[in-house]
Amino acid sequence: MSIDQNTAAKVAKLARIKVDDDALPALAQEFNTILGFIEQLGEVDVEGVEPMVSVTPMRLKRRADVVTDGDQQDKVLSNAPDAREGFFAVPKVVE
Amino acid sequence: MTELNALTLAEARDALRAGDITSAELTEACLAAIDAADALNAFAHKTPEIAMARAAEADQRIQAGDAPSMCGLPIGIKDLFCTKGVPSQAASRILEGFMPEYESTVSQNLADAGAVMLGKLNMDEFAMGSSNExxxxxNAINPWRRGNEDTALTPGGSSGGSASAVAADLCLAATGTDTGGSIRQPAAFTGITGIKPTYGRCSRWGIVAFASSLDQAGPMTKSVRDAAIMLEAMCGHDPKDSTSTELPVPNFEAALTGDIRGKTIGIPREYRMDGMPDEIETLWAEGRRMMEEAGAKLVDISLPHTRYALPAYYVIAPAEASSNLARYDGVRYGHRATLSQGDGITEMYEKTRAEGFGPEVQRRVMIGTYVLSAGFYDAYYNRARKVRALIKKDFEDVFAQGVDAILTPATPSAAFGLGEMTDADPVQMYLNDVFTVTVNLAGLPGISVPAGMDNQGLPLGLQLIGRPWEEGDLLNSAYALEQATGFVAKPAKWW
Structure with missing residues (x-):
């Protein structure tokens, strides 16, 4: 499986990372090197093996569905690059 | 008398309680050493005011006879831990200016144990890297140098600042985190001790997430005894991390008897790599001999899926990273790119992440995105999770045969020069973790102990891998190894 520039561009888009067109060939090349390394996994007989979900056998704990926290709007917004009137502000999403 | 900043945790603890020194004196000595060591670039954010305030509190508690386990002991905190009101950037541009409103559980546990925070330590961006580059x-710089050369060497990574700071006596100990070897490899490169506990021992809450199923925090210290003291203070059940165990925390220091007679130590044949330097092979043979002389029984074991650990890791870790790092979108915290006229929210995400993430982080996020994408999920991600199950089973099988611990080299080489790997492809750098990454995939505890020097005068480490939740026993085996090797070398001060 080899990654071409179009695939590299598609992956960058999915990852929401802007990559300039002239950087795509080198990126595709790097992907191919890493994927070539990963391809070794194809040699392993995994017939009948369950994919690991949790490294320690454990059932994730549940808690009561109640409010335990809140009323910290100022703290939640204190690191926002753009906060207005108690909200996070972003560029217009809906026309 | 030894300079105060050169003391171990145990020595300083005892001196504080005996009233021979104060935490204020100890903390001042560390702060002075830090200020004189900017050339090492180990500390990214210094917090002298917090340090002196905590030292004063600690001195009062000691006087009042109410000193918890790490009362008054000055330590450094890796930048990956969120610390309230103190920059916590994971060494990334995307978290520039981020000031947490909360404290990570591990750093809070340490503060509750009386530890004094000196500042935040340099590291690879989002803990992705093996050289702190x-x-x-x-770059953080290794205080060790090759012979009489002045080539700057890597302290390893990702916990490179932690390793450099402890080795250079800028602090008594430091926190690290380990996803594929990020505590044990830098510890080996700088001649210090580092333990990654069993997955679930330390709460991950408030530690910037890289690969959640692999990440664990642990101590980086000047001795095995210090590792026991500090690990005990760091770990414990935390309801805020659903993978944190409810098992009680044992007294790890009490486990250090140095008696390993009758213990069975496994030597995995798959860790004998082609092209491994003779010095690593010799060190490993020496380690085996010392364990045997200490009364342990050595057995050859096989961990047949070892060679597939790194490829599996480089599917699973990037996959989890691509998901974890999706939160850095320029909306809630950190960097947001300046937008052009007409840019919408997608352009904001794309420009912010392109500016905020460095090349290695971008590479891993995109690899992760690819292996999780429709059509490849089964071929890559699910297959890697199956291989991971087999790697874990390899260990379970040898433990079931009665093996108590496994002895391996910690790294395939000594510390290399900064920039020496720049032209290599990314996979060459990944090979640094070849002996450590299996331990993360299997969720086991692993410790790196300094065990010797190479012919250029650089420290080398041996790794011991233990049974899950048996950190006490593992630390004791490491303690026996430490006593046998008698490693006491320190880097000659040039900074």
Whole structure:
């Protein structure tokens, strides 16, 4: 499986990372090197093996569905690059 | 008398309680050493005011006879831990200016145990790297040098700042985190001790997430005894991390008897790599001989899926990273790119992440995105999770045969020069973790102990891998190894 520039561009888009067109060939090349390394996994007989979900056998704990926290709007917004009137502000999403 | 900043945790603890020194004196000595060591670039954010305030509190508690386990002991905190009101950037541009409103559980546990925070330590960006060269703060430098050369060497990574700071006596100990070897490899490169506990021992809450199923925090210290003291203070059940165990925390220091007679130590044949330097092979043979002389029984074991650990890791870790790092979108915290006229929210995400993430982080996020994408999920991600199950089973099988611990080299080489790997492809750098990454995939505890020097005078480490939740026993085996090797070398001060 080899990654071409179009695939590299598609992956960058999915990852929401802007990559300039002239950087795509080198990126595709790097992907191919890493994927070539990963391809070794194809040699392993995994017939009948369950994919690991949790490294320690454990059932994730549940808690009561109640409010335990809140009323910290100022703290939640204190690191926002753009906060207005108690909200996070972003560029217009809906026309 | 030894300079105060050169003391171990245990020595300083005892001196504080005996009233021979004060935490204020100890903390001042560390702060002075830090200020004189900017050339090492180990500390990214210094917090002298917090340190002196905590030292004063600690001195009062000691006087009042109410001193918890790490009362008054000055330590450094890796930048990956969120610390309230103190910059916590994971060495990334994307978290520039981020000031947490909360404290990570591990750093809070340490503060509750009386520890004094000196500042935040350099690291690879988002803990992705093995040489501390991906940091937005620039390279951290290893205090060790080859012979009489002045080539700057890597302290390893990702916990490179922690390793450099402890080795250079800028602090008594430091926190690290380990996803594929990020505590044990830098510890080996700098001649110090580092333990990654069993997955679930330390709460991950408030530690910037890289690969959640692999990440664990642990101590980086000047001795095995110090590792026991500090690990005990760091770990414990935390309801805020659903993978944190409810098992009680044992008294790890009490486990250090140095008696390993009758213990069975496994030597995995798959860790004998082609092209491994003779010095590593010799060190490993020496380690085996010393364990045997200490009364342990050595057995050859096989961990047949070892060679597939790194490829599996480089599917699973990037996959989890691509998901974890999706939160850095320029909306809630950190960097947001300046937008052009007409840019919408997608352009904001794309420009912010392109500016905020360095090349290695971008690479891993995109690899993760690819292996999780429709059509490849089964071929890559699910297959890697199956291989991971087999790697874990390899260990379970040898433990079931009665093996108590496994002895391996910690790294395939000594510390290399900064920039020496720049032209290599990314996979060459990944090979640094070849002996450590299996331990993360299997969720086991692993410790790196300094065990010797190479012919250029650089420290080398041996790794011991233990049974899950048996850190006490593992630390004791490491303690026996430490006593046998008698490693006491320190880097000659040039900074």
């Amino acid at each position: 991906t940091s937005v703060y620039g």
